[in-house]
Amino acid sequence: MRRIKIIIVPMLIALIVLMNVPHTFSYDKSTIPYNIKIGLFFDKTAKSTLLLESQSSFKVGVFQQDEFINLFDLDENKILLRKDKFYIGQGLSFTEYTGAINEQVNISNIEGPYHIQVGQSFTSYSEAYNFLNSLNIGSVNSYLSYEKEWKVFSGLYLTESSANEEANKINANYGYETKVIQPSTTRVQVINEKGNTIFMYDSSDELYFTGKDYRGNTPIVNVEGNNYRGAITAKRLSNSDMTIINKLPLEEYLYGVVPGEMPASWPIEALKAQAVAARGFALTNFNKYKQFDFNLCSTTNSQVYKGYTGEHPNTNMAVDETRSKVITYNGTLVEPYYHSNSGGHTEDSENIWSSQLSYIRGVEDKFSLDAPNSTWSVSFTKDEIKNRLANHNIFIGDILDMKITSISDNGRVLSLVVYGTDGQEIMEKQKSRTVLGLKSSWFSINSNNSTNNESQLMVINGTTSKEESINLTSKHVITADGIYEINNPQRSSIFNGKEYRSIDEEVIENISDTFVLYGKGFGHGLGMSQYGAKKMAELNYKYDEILTHYYTGVKVE
Structure with a gap:
C-alpha cells in the first residue's frame, strides 16, 4: 500500500502542474490558421431547434482547407434547423415531442424521424435536384438529403411501419424504388418558414450555411437575433442537442472580440494592444474545445465574442492595423493574460496560477491608478x-x-x-x-x-504595572481538580471576584x-491592465510600448 502511494502522489502532482501550464507555441507566421470555429451554443446550452435568417437567401456548402465551396443555394431568407427527432408544432414554432409514440398516436401536427428514400443515390446536386423536380408521387412532401452523396427523401413519419406502408404505396402506384430511412443521431432537418421540410443533412459532414451577398453588404447570418460573419453549422454530438458553430476568418473573429473586451471609444493604441492580446489568446487556446469540434466559445470562458452585431469601426481598424501581430518570448508565441485594472501593480504568474512564466512578472503600474476599481x-x-x-x-x-x-x-x-x-x-x-x-x-x-483571530485577555502585569495581551488558546488553567488546557476560550468563563462572566462578555462583547x-484592482492582475493601457495610450504610448511594459522581455512581431 505504501508503494502505491509513493507512485500515485508524484503522478497527481505532475498532472496538476500540467493542467496549469499555459499554452505556448513556436512562432511561425505561416502557421497562423486562417479560419477559426467558435462555439455559440453547446453542452448545456445546445439547441433542439435553431432559427437562422439572412438578408436575402442562403448558400449551403462545405469548407475545403480554408475555402468555402458552395454546393447549392437555398432560396429562403428564414430557416429552422432541428434534430431529426419527433416534433410538435407548426410554421417555425416547434418543440421536441417526448411523449409516447405508437400506432394509436393520432395527432396531426406531430412529425417524426422516419423517412422514405425515393430512387437511387446521386453523386451531384444537379442530378438529385433534377430527379426531385421530375418526381410525381402525389401530395407527399419530398426534399433533398445530403449524406456524403445526394438522395431524395419523402415524409416525416412517426413509426417505421407507417413509413413502410407509404413506401410500398409509392412503389406500387408510381413504380419508384423506395427504402425506409431509420432515425439518425447525426441527421439535421432544415425547415422553411411555412413549416415544410426542404432539406436534410448528416451533421458529421459539416455542411455550413452562409448568407449571400446582398446589395454589396457584408454577407451575414442572423442566429436567433445576433448577426455573424462567416458560416453557421449545427452538429449533433453524442448525448447532446445541436452544437452551433460559427466558422469565419480569425481576423474577422477578432472584429467581434475586441469591442467585447475593451470599449471601442478608447484610444486607438489601447485598442491595438487589446487586438494583439486577443489574437495571442485565440492562437494559444486554439484547441481548448476540441471535444466539441470547435476552437473557442463566445463567452468569458474564452473571450467575449459578439459577432457582427458587436463590431465597431474603431476596433475593426485596430485589428486591421495589427494584422498577424503577436507577442513572443524567446521566439515562442505566448498567452497574453489581461485584466481590467491592476490597482497599481501587476502580479507574478505563480502567485495566481501554479506556473512560473518569465514574461508574466509583476510590474509597477502607476497608469492604472485613479481609474475605476483601482481601489x-x-x-x-x-x-x-x-x-x-x-x-x-x-x-x-x-x-x-x-x-x-x-x-x-x-x-x-x-x-x-x-x-x-x-x-x-x-x-x-x-x-x-x-x-x-x-x-x-x-x-x-x-x-x-481580535488581530490574532483567537480570544485574548487584557491583564495587568503586577511587576511592570502595564497591560499585556494574553492569547488564551492552548493555555492551561489550575483548578481544584487539576490542570486543564483551554481548547475553546470563547466558551470559557472568568471570575472577577464577584461573578462569573464569559470570555465573550468580558472581552468580545463590543466586537463588530x-x-x-x-x-485594489479588478481581475487576476496578470499581464496587461486594460485601464492602464488606456492611460498609456492617452499619454501617447504606442501599442507595442504598452505591451512590452506589461509583458516582461517580450517582442511584438
Whole structure:
C-alpha cells in the first residue's frame, strides 16, 4: 500500500502542474490558421431547434482547407434547423415531442424521424435536384438529403411501419424504388418558414450555411437575433442537442472580440494592444474545445465574442492595423493574460496560477491608478461569509474571524484563513477571491475582531504595572481538580471576584459582526491592465510600448 502511494502522489502532482501550464507555441507566421470555429451554443446550452435568417437567401456548402465551396443555394431568407427527432408544432414554432409514440398516436401536427428514400443515390446536386423536380408521387412532401452523396427523401413519419406502408404505396402506384430511412443521431432537418421540410443533412459532414451577398453588404447570418460573419453549422454530438458553430476568418473573429473586451471609444493604441492580446489568446487556446469540434466559445470562458452585431469601426481598424501581430518570448508565441485594472501593480504568474512564466512578472503600474476599481471596499457580516463558504461546499460552523496569513511581494493575498466554530478553512491564491466573490485578491481586512483571530485577555502585569495581551488558546488553567488546557476560550468563563462572566462578555462583547475588506484592482492582475493601457495610450504610448511594459522581455512581431 505504501508503494502505491509513493507512485500515485508524484503522478497527481505532475498532472496538476500540467493542467496549469499555459499554452505556448513556436512562432511561425505561416502557421497562423486562417479560419477559426467558435462555439455559440453547446453542452448545456445546445439547441433542439435553431432559427437562422439572412438578408436575402442562403448558400449551403462545405469548407475545403480554408475555402468555402458552395454546393447549392437555398432560396429562403428564414430557416429552422432541428434534430431529426419527433416534433410538435407548426410554421417555425416547434418543440421536441417526448411523449409516447405508437400506432394509436393520432395527432396531426406531430412529425417524426422516419423517412422514405425515393430512387437511387446521386453523386451531384444537379442530378438529385433534377430527379426531385421530375418526381410525381402525389401530395407527399419530398426534399433533398445530403449524406456524403445526394438522395431524395419523402415524409416525416412517426413509426417505421407507417413509413413502410407509404413506401410500398409509392412503389406500387408510381413504380419508384423506395427504402425506409431509420432515425439518425447525426441527421439535421432544415425547415422553411411555412413549416415544410426542404432539406436534410448528416451533421458529421459539416455542411455550413452562409448568407449571400446582398446589395454589396457584408454577407451575414442572423442566429436567433445576433448577426455573424462567416458560416453557421449545427452538429449533433453524442448525448447532446445541436452544437452551433460559427466558422469565419480569425481576423474577422477578432472584429467581434475586441469591442467585447475593451470599449471601442478608447484610444486607438489601447485598442491595438487589446487586438494583439486577443489574437495571442485565440492562437494559444486554439484547441481548448476540441471535444466539441470547435476552437473557442463566445463567452468569458474564452473571450467575449459578439459577432457582427458587436463590431465597431474603431476596433475593426485596430485589428486591421495589427494584422498577424503577436507577442513572443524567446521566439515562442505566448498567452497574453489581461485584466481590467491592476490597482497599481501587476502580479507574478505563480502567485495566481501554479506556473512560473518569465514574461508574466509583476510590474509597477502607476497608469492604472485613479481609474475605476483601482481601489474598492466591500463589507461582509459573519453570516454572509458563512453563506458564501457554504455555496462552495465549505462548512466550518459559525464564523469567528478571518486572517490574512501570507501575501505576495506585489501585495496580493496568498493565504487567507477563515476560522469557524467547527474548524478553519485555508484559502490559497485565487480561492479567496473566488469564494468571497471579490474583485481581486489584493485586499486587507479591517474589523474589530481580535488581530490574532483567537480570544485574548487584557491583564495587568503586577511587576511592570502595564497591560499585556494574553492569547488564551492552548493555555492551561489550575483548578481544584487539576490542570486543564483551554481548547475553546470563547466558551470559557472568568471570575472577577464577584461573578462569573464569559470570555465573550468580558472581552468580545463590543466586537463588530462585520468585516470590511479594502482592495485594489479588478481581475487576476496578470499581464496587461486594460485601464492602464488606456492611460498609456492617452499619454501617447504606442501599442507595442504598452505591451512590452506589461509583458516582461517580450517582442511584438
